[in-house]
Amino acid sequence: xxxxxxxxxxxxxxxxxxxxxxxxxxxxxxxxxxxxxxxxxxxxxxxxxxxxxxxxxxxxxxxxxxxxxxxxxxxxxxxxxxxxxxxxxxxxxxxxxxxxxxxxxxxxxxxxxxxxxxxxxxxxxxxxxxxxxxxxxxxxxxxxxxxxxxxxxxxxxxxxxxxxxxxxxxxxxxxxxxxxxxxxxxxxx
Amino acid sequence: xxxxxxxxxxxxxxxxxxxxxxxxxxxxxxxxxxxxxxxxxxxxxxxxxxxxxxxxxxxxxxxxxxxxxxxxxxxxxxxxxxxxxxxxxxxxxxxxxxxxxxxxxxxxxxxxxxxxxxxxxxxxxxxxxxxxxxxxxxxxxxxxxxxxxxxxxxxxxxxxxxxxxxxxxxxxxxxxxxxxxxxxxxxxxxxxxx
Numbered sequence: 001x002x003x004x005x006x007x008x009x010x011x012x013x014x015x016x017x018x019x020x021x022x023x024x025x026x027x028x029x030x031x032x033x034x035x036x037x038x039x040x041x042x043x044x045x046x047x048x049x050x051x052x053x054x055x056x057x058x059x060x061x062x063x064x065x066x067x068x069x070x071x072x073x074x075x076x077x078x079x080x081x082x083x084x085x086x087x088x089x090x091x092x093x094x095x096x097x098x099x100x101x102x103x104x105x106x107x108x109x110x111x112x113x114x115x116x117x118x119x120x121x122x123x124x125x126x127x128x129x130x131x132x133x134x135x136x137x138x139x140x141x142x143x144x145x146x147x148x149x150x151x152x153x154x155x156x157x158x159x160x161x162x163x164x165x166x167x168x169x170x171x172x173x174x175x176x177x178x179x180x181x182x183x184x185x186x187x188x189x
Numbered sequence: 190x191x192x193x194x195x196x197x198x199x200x201x202x203x204x205x206x207x208x209x210x211x212x213x214x215x216x217x218x219x220x221x222x223x224x225x226x227x228x229x230x231x232x233x234x235x236x237x238x239x240x241x242x243x244x245x246x247x248x249x250x251x252x253x254x255x256x257x258x259x260x261x262x263x264x265x266x267x268x269x270x271x272x273x274x275x276x277x278x279x280x281x282x283x284x285x286x287x288x289x290x291x292x293x294x295x296x297x298x299x300x301x302x303x304x305x306x307x308x309x310x311x312x313x314x315x316x317x318x319x320x321x322x323x324x325x326x327x328x329x330x331x332x333x334x335x336x337x338x339x340x341x342x343x344x345x346x347x348x349x350x351x352x353x354x355x356x357x358x359x360x361x362x363x364x365x366x367x368x369x370x371x372x373x374x375x376x377x378x379x380x381x382x383x
Contacts (some may be wrong), residue, residue, distance in 0.1 A: 027231075034227045042223075046216045056222075063230045064237065128210060176200060183204035 013079045020070050030070075034063055037051035037080065040153060041087050047136075047148050058094055064086040084155070088145065088163055092114050135185035146171055147178040180183045 019029035036166045041062060046055040063087050073082060135145060143165060149155045163169070199209035 001295075025226050031227050034230055038223055038226050041216075042218055043216075044383075052216070052219065059226070060233055064234055067230075067234050079345055097321070125211075132207075132210060176203065179204045179207060183207050184208045 007156070010078070014075070017073070017075055017079060022048070026070075030067060033066070033079070033083075037083050038063075041083060044084065044148065044153050045087055045091055049094065049150050050133075054094065056089045058087065062092050065090075070077060077162045078128075081159050083164045084153075084159070131186060132182070136178075137181040141180060143174050143178040143181070146174040147182075150175050 016032060019025040020033065022029075037058065042055060042059055045052055045058045045062075046052070049055050049058065062083065066083060073079075077085075136147060139147060142164075146160060149163065150157075151162045155163075157171050160171050161168055
């Protein structure tokens with residue numbers, strides 16, 4: 001996928017979408033889609049699941065669903081945000097299932113994870129990274145999602161809106177609340 | 190990932206510690222993972238399409254166990270069929286074992302093919318054997334039987350009636366053998382026909 005402005009990206013996506021819907025070019029176009037989005041989607045999922053194996057499963061499920069439902073995709077949103085939406089829903093389903101299996105509150109599980117990460121014997125850089133992970137894990141669900149997409153995935157607010165819904169204003173508010181909480185967590189040391 | 194100096198200044202000002210952290214991939218993928226991923230995804234798609242299975246939105250679909258109602262169970266059905274056959278056999282045995290010399294002649298039995306196939310001589314012989322007089326016999330006959338006899342009488346035309354009366358058997362009958370009541374009834378019926 002060529003880098004560049006939104007206009008160029010939109011044109012490239014429209015062309016790819018036409019190729020995906022054409023049975024003769026569908027396989028080649030789908031391979032292009034996977035190559036273009038596998039890395040950003042991988043890190044988007046990995047930030048939420050923390051496990052490579054779980055991330056691998058969810059990422060494969062995401063692309064398989066994209067293959068299944070590409071015919072119904074109307075193109076009113078970007079391919080990129082559509083893929084992120086599938087991946088995010090798969091992550092939330094996975095996390096909810098884990099929560100039920102653990103028979104405990106998701107916050108408690110992640111609080112424990114955050115606590116264990118801050119007390120590991122790590123180097124300075126790894127310690128900072130661990131503290132950041134712990135701080136993010138302590139956030140409420142929606143703030144965590146918005147922070148992930150804005151800070152780690154570097155998505156624009158209108159793209160996050162296509163994925164999560166809601167208004168751009170509420171998303172900005174969620175992100176800023178998340179930033180303040182993380183800052184307080186880091187300052188608490 | 191982009192360099193952190195491209196972050197919006199507003200949130201950087203709100204969170205200097207956070208904005209100052211070095212940006213890097215939080216968790217790296219195993220070596221060669223992304224090179225192999227496209228083929229693995231295609232293999233999985235082909236496997237799913239070969240089995241005509243899809244991925245449910247909430248995970249694998251496990252079929253619910255179903256309990257068949259009683260009437261669908263083989264054992265119950267077999268016993269029901271056996272009971273029905275037994276009832277049918279019993280009915281057939283009862284029907285075919287109905288005695289021929291029974292004195293009760295109802296409408297249904299009179300109308301049956303068995304009686305209808307008998308000749309008049311056979312019937313008369315039977316009646317004589319049973320020592321039954323005509324009045325008794327007509328009284329035992331049902332409405333359907335009487336209607337059949339009357340229909341036969343109405344079907345007779347004048348010539349047939351005369352031929353019958355002129356039959357030599359009639360002529361051979363002795364006067365004392367003829368019941369005048371029968372003759373008068375027969376005459377009345379003939380006059381009605383004429």
